[in-house]
Amino acid sequence: MILGTVKGNIVSSRKCSNLVGFKLLLIEPFFGNKSEIFVAADTLGAGMNELVLITTDNTTQYAIDRSAPIDAYVVGIVDAPPQF
Amino acid sequence: MILGTVKGNIVSSRKCSNLVGFKLLLIEPFFGNKSEIFVAADTLGAGMNELVLITTDNTTQYAIDRSAPIDAYVVGIVDAPPQF
Amino acid sequence: MILGTVKGNIVSSRKCSNLVGFKLLLIEPFFGNKSEIFVAADTLGAGMNELVLITTDNTTQYAIDRSAPIDAYVVGIVDAPPQF
Amino acid sequence: MILGTVKGNIVSSRKCSNLVGFKLLLIEPFFGNKSEIFVAADTLGAGMNELVLITTDNTTQYAIDRSAPIDAYVVGIVDAPPQF
Amino acid sequence: MILGTVKGNIVSSRKCSNLVGFKLLLIEPFFGNKSEIFVAADTLGAGMNELVLITTDNTTQYAIDRSAPIDAYVVGIVDAPPQF
Numbered sequence: 001m002i003l004g005t006v007k008g009n010i011v012s013s014r015k016c017s018n019l020v021g022f023k024l025l026l027i028e029p030f031f032g033n034k035s036e037i038f039v040a041a042d043t044l045g046a047g048m049n050e051l052v053l054i055t056t057d058n059t060t061q062y063a064i065d066r067s068a069p070i071d072a073y074v075v076g077i078v079d080a081p082p083q084f
Numbered sequence: 085m086i087l088g089t090v091k092g093n094i095v096s097s098r099k100c101s102n103l104v105g106f107k108l109l110l111i112e113p114f115f116g117n118k119s120e121i122f123v124a125a126d127t128l129g130a131g132m133n134e135l136v137l138i139t140t141d142n143t144t145q146y147a148i149d150r151s152a153p154i155d156a157y158v159v160g161i162v163d164a165p166p167q168f
Numbered sequence: 169m170i171l172g173t174v175k176g177n178i179v180s181s182r183k184c185s186n187l188v189g190f191k192l193l194l195i196e197p198f199f200g201n202k203s204e205i206f207v208a209a210d211t212l213g214a215g216m217n218e219l220v221l222i223t224t225d226n227t228t229q230y231a232i233d234r235s236a237p238i239d240a241y242v243v244g245i246v247d248a249p250p251q252f
Numbered sequence: 253m254i255l256g257t258v259k260g261n262i263v264s265s266r267k268c269s270n271l272v273g274f275k276l277l278l279i280e281p282f283f284g285n286k287s288e289i290f291v292a293a294d295t296l297g298a299g300m301n302e303l304v305l306i307t308t309d310n311t312t313q314y315a316i317d318r319s320a321p322i323d324a325y326v327v328g329i330v331d332a333p334p335q336f
Numbered sequence: 337m338i339l340g341t342v343k344g345n346i347v348s349s350r351k352c353s354n355l356v357g358f359k360l361l362l363i364e365p366f367f368g369n370k371s372e373i374f375v376a377a378d379t380l381g382a383g384m385n386e387l388v389l390i391t392t393d394n395t396t397q398y399a400i401d402r403s404a405p406i407d408a409y410v411v412g413i414v415d416a417p418p419q420f
Contacts, residue, residue: 001276001291001292001293001323001324002290002291003262003289003290003291008167010087010137010162010163010166011162011164012137012160012161013163014128014161015128015159015160015161016128016147016159016160018146018147019159024085024137024160026166031287031288031289031290032285032288033116035115036115036116037087038085038087038115039085039086039087039137040085041085044266044267044268053264053267053276053291055322056309056323057140057141057142057143057310057323058141058142058309058310058394059309059313059320059322059323060143060321061143061146061321062270062313062319062321062322063270063321068143068146069139069143069144069145069147069157070143070146071139071140071141072085073321075267075268075321076266076267076268076271076276077265078263078264079263079264079265080263082260082262082278083260092250094171094221094246094247094250095248096221096244096245096246096247097247098212098244098245099221099243099244099245100212100231102230102231103243103244108169108221110250117200119199120199120200121171121200122170122171123169123170123171123221124169125169141225141226141227142225142226142227142310142394144227145227145230151230152230153228153229153230153231153241153243154169154227155223155224155225155227156169176418176419178339178414178415179414179415179416180389180412180413180414180415181413181415182380182412182413183380183412184380184399184412186398187412192337192389192412194418201368203367203368204367204368205339205367205368206337206338206339207337207338207339207389208337209337225392225394225395226393226394228395229395229398236395236398237391237395237396237398237411238337238391238395238398239391239393239395240337253375253376253377253406253407253408254374255346255373255375283371283372283373284369284372284373296350296351296352305346305351305360305375307405307406307407308393309393310393310394311393311396311397311404311405311406312405313405314354314403314404314405314406315352315354315405325405327351327352327355327405328348328351328355328360329348329349329350329351330348331346331347331348331349332347334362335344
């Protein structure tokens with residue numbers, strides 16, 4: 001899974017019907033190339049600048065009630081940034 | 085999911101029969117390396133230079149009525165570019 | 169999906185039995201890093217230096233009659249190179 | 253699969269219910285770009301600085317008893333670092 | 337699929353039970369970044385320095401008799417290196 005920081009959200013009025021009900025968050029990777037921002041769906045209620053854990057690809061489907069065309073999903077809100 | 089800009093489309097006369105009916109769009113990534121253009125299938129009707137949201141891999145199948153060999157699919161047209 | 173150019177093919181005499189019947193093409197990416205050549209299976213009959221459209225991962229399975237361990241598959245032969 | 257070194261773990265109190273019971277390890281890739289740290293779920297009991305083998309994407313599901321939204325999973329603890 | 341060269345193998349005594357019976361090979365990519373070595377499972381009997389063809393992600397499952405948490409699998413041993 002990927003650690004990332006919530007940097008905002010996007011709105012899409014014209015979208016697939018089974019995307020309705022998901023918040024679409026802009027996520028900045030915590031490790032690696034921070035410019036490679038991507039979009040993850042969320043229903044946990046992650047807030048701006050919170051650190052979240054994201055699963056990708058088909059494994060997103062095991063976190064949701066019904067199938068949805070979502071390849072990144074917030075599966076956890078992280079309590080504290082990792083320390084090295 | 086990936087945010088990308090529609091930069092054109094491609095035509096393929098010799099193709100798999102279950103690709104018929106999809107428009108094949110050239111997509112430039114909005115974040116990250118803009119030279120890594122890829123092709124996404126579309127049925128929402130995204131226009132030239134519109135910003136779209138794309139899901140990848142097997143999760144594309146949850147947006148379409150019948151299975152198709154498509155690893156990138158336009159699941160939404162974005163209302164406004166992200167602001168930072 | 170990925171646009172790529174057919175640069176040759178490979179032969180494998182010792183292989184999984186369900187790979188028999190597929191041509192194995194060397195594909196050079198049309199966009200991005202051209203040195204990242206990969207192998208895609210083909211049954212459409214793409215020729216040397218033709219531009220093809222390739223789907224990846226598990227979505228390859230929706231283009232073939234029976235399951236096969238193939239993570240890249242030629243789903244279309246492109247009529248003309250993209251113009252910008 | 254990816255070889256990686258365990259560098260720590262993360263805690264998430266607000267998470268998907270089917271993530272409960274997995275330890276969430278921070279993994280540094282052994283080969284390639286060491287800054288691209290990611291998170292893998294573990295039930296084998298890998299310890300700090302141990303070298304582990306990780307499978308990704310949907311293949312994680314074949315290592316666990318019930319489906320879970322996990323795209324990286326520790327499938328083995330490696331006896332000794334590779335020698336070249 | 338990926339072309340790669342067998343550079344060694346790894347041993348894992350503590351591993352998932354359904355990994356037993358697979359040889360775990362260290363694979364150096366033939367094209368692209370040669371430092372990004374990864375691990376592929378093998379049952380074809382590929383030898384040291386042989387050139388092999390590898391499929392990834394969930395498509396590995398179509399090459400094996402029973403499901404296993406393996407995201408890279410040797411599906412063929414290549415007769416001769418590609419010529420350009």
